[in-house]
Amino acid sequence: MVELEKVAGEVERLxxxxxxxxxxxxxxxxxxxxxxxxxxxxxxQKLLEIIRDWPFDKVEVYEAPDERAKNGVRPSILAYxxxxxxxxxxxxxxxxxxxxxxxxxxxxxxxxxxFKPVVKDGKVYGRGSEDNGxxxxxxxxxxxxxxxxxxxxxxxxxxxxxxxxxxxSKYGVEWLMNSHPELFRKDDLVLVPDGGNEDGxxxxxxxxxxxxxxxxxxxxxxxxxxxxxxxxxxxVALDLTYHLDRHLHEKYDKRNELFYPPESTFEPxxxxxxxxxxxxxPGEHEVVFDCRILPxxxxxxxxxxxxxxxxxxxxKYRKELDGRTLPEISVxxxx
Numbered sequence: 001m002v003e004l005e006k007v008a009g010e011v012e013r014l015x016x017x018x019x020x021x022x023x024x025x026x027x028x029x030x031x032x033x034x035x036x037x038x039x040x041x042x043x044x045q046k047l048l049e050i051i052r053d054w055p056f057d058k059v060e061v062y063e064a065p066d067e068r069a070k071n072g073v074r075p076s077i078l079a080y081x082x083x084x085x086x087x088x089x090x091x092x093x094x095x096x097x098x099x100x101x102x103x104x105x106x107x108x109x110x111x112x113x114x115f116k117p118v119v120k121d122g123k124v125y126g127r128g129s130e131d132n133g134x135x136x137x138x139x140x141x142x143x144x145x146x147x148x149x150x151x152x153x154x155x156x157x158x159x160x161x162x163x164x165x166x167x168x169s170k171y172g173v174e175w176l177m178n179s180h181p182e183l184f185r186k187d188d189l190v191l192v193p194d195g196g197n198e199d200g201x202x203x204x205x206x207x208x209x210x211x212x213x214x215x216x217x218x219x220x221x222x223x224x225x226x227x228x229x230x231x232x233x234x235x236v237a238l239d240l241t242y243h244l245d246r247h248l249h250e251k252y253d254k255r256n257e258l259f260y261p262p263e264s265t266f267e268p269x270x271x272x273x274x275x276x277x278x279x280x281x282p283g284e285h286e287v288v289f290d291c292r293i294l295p296x297x298x299x300x301x302x303x304x305x306x307x308x309x310x311x312x313x314x315x316k317y318r319k320e321l322d323g324r325t326l327p328e329i330s331v332x333x334x335x
Contacts, residue, residue, distance in 0.1 A: 003151060010145040019119060021050060022137045026117040026126035030099045032167045039069030039171075040098040040163040044077060047098070047161060051140070055147055057082045062180060064163065064171040074163040074171035078183070081143050083156040092155040093190040095173065096136040097165030100128035135193035136161060155189070165194075168335045206258050211291040211299050212334040213306065215240060219317075219327045221275075221283030230281055231319050231326045234273055237285035240313040240329065241268055247309060248291070252302065256294050264293045288334070306331050 011018075028046055031037035044061070051059065058080040063073035083089025103114035112118040117126030124134075139159055146153060164172035176183060196202045217237040222230025248266040255262045269290045273282035293299065310329040319326050 003149075006149055007142075007145045007151070010148055011141060014141050014144060014148075018137055018141045019124060021140070022124055022129065022133050023117045023119065023126075024050070025098075025133055025137070026124070026128055027115055029115050030128070030163075031102055032099055032164060033066065033068035034167045035102045037102070039066065039074050041070040041073065041075060043098045044075040044161070044163075047077060051079060054079075054144065056080060057087075062176060064175040064179070066171050069171075074175075076160065076162040076172055076176055079143075079159040079161075081146065081157045081159075082152065083154055084152045087156065089154065089156040091158055091185060091188045092153075093158045093160055093188055094139040094142075095160045095162065095190055095192045096139055096194070097132045097162050097172065098136070099163055099166050099172075100131065100133075101166050103127050132165070132194055139193065202260075204260075206295070208259055208264070208292040209295060209297075209299055210335060211289075211293060211302065213289055213291075213303070214332040214334055215244075215287045215289075215306075215310070216330045216332065217285045217287075217327055218329075219283050219285075220321050222281050224279045224281045227281055230283065231317065231321060232281040233285040233327060234275070234282050236313060236317050236327045236329070237271070237273075237287050239316070240310060241271075241287050243313070244289075244306060244309050247305065248302065251305070252293065252297050254294055254296055256296070259294065264291070264297065266291045303331070303333070 025043060025046060028043040029037060030040040030043040033039055048059070048061070056079045058078075060078045060080075062076045062078070064076070065072060066074045083091075103109070106113070111120060111125045114127035117124055117129065119125075123129075126133075143157055143159060146157075160173070160176075162169070162172035162176070164170060164175075168174075195204060215237065217233045217240070219231030219233035219236060222232075245266060245268060248264075252264045252266075254264070267290045268287055270288035271286060273285040275282035291302070293302065310331060314327055314329050317327050
């Protein structure tokens with residue numbers, strides 16, 4: 001307890017450095033090429049510059065190839081601070097991510113611009129200040145406090161700063177596990193500070209499965225005053241979305257209090273069609289679902305249900321137009 005109090009005191013002493021480091025990192029956009037940006041390279045370089053003279057026992061950089069990203073790579077950094085038995089100590093990973101989500105509608109940013117951070121009323125505002133900047137910097141300075149006090153913990157601490165968390169981890173921790181399995185030991189503990197509450201009492205020990213899919217409906221565009229001459233893809237998509245949403249919630253309705261919320265979620269999140277006038281019945285429409293599913297369920301079974309319901313709706317609206325059988329409905333798995 002005495003050592004814990006000493007560490008807490010040292011963290012408080014480092015407060016200004018902590019804020020400054022977070023501000024410096026927020027200034028550097030680190031957004032996935034999936035959204036048309038360059039990735040995490042610049043932020044990784046800044047992080048390496050910050051910790052260059054810190055007494056880590058080992059710092060390693062791993063670069064997942066991605067030709068879309070700056071310099072063709074998505075970097076991840078591992079910084080080791082050995083425990084009391086050196087490299088033979090049991091290990092604790094603290095896994096945070098460098099990437100952030102896109103800034104969205106810039107007109108909604110009122111305190112600051114996304115990548116021009118502002119410190120105001122004891123808070124840091126900017127894109128990524130919470131997800132995952134505060135966790136990254138907190139883990140960094142928790143170890144810095146131990147270093148400053150000359151404390152070696154029982155476990156080796158591995159700070160893992162990874163890429164690509166926001167779009168699936170294909171170029172981040174998943175790539176590390178698949179390409180460098182030797183990095184991991186069976187008895188490693190892993191802490192992922194990417195959620196919780198203010199007083200730290202909420203700790204997840206499990207994660208739901210994730211499934212994002214897009215429904216693409218194709219009909220035939222027509223003037224809205226003569227709907228029988230075409231096929232309104234908007235109506236078909238609305239019908240399919242309603243019945244799919246209802247079916248998934250009713251069939252996959254188990255509860256597991258280990259999770260929050262304790263049930264599977266199936267949320268239609270994005271959608272639209274190219275119609276730009278009230279008097280056009282569109283020939284195309286898309287709907288995206290974000291599903292977070294209890295591990296009791298098989299994702300392939302859920303996708304099979306999506307396909308089956310899509311086929312039922314196709315039959316319901318089946319129409320021959322211009323030598324084509326409409327509507328066409330496809331299911332694309334995004335993640």
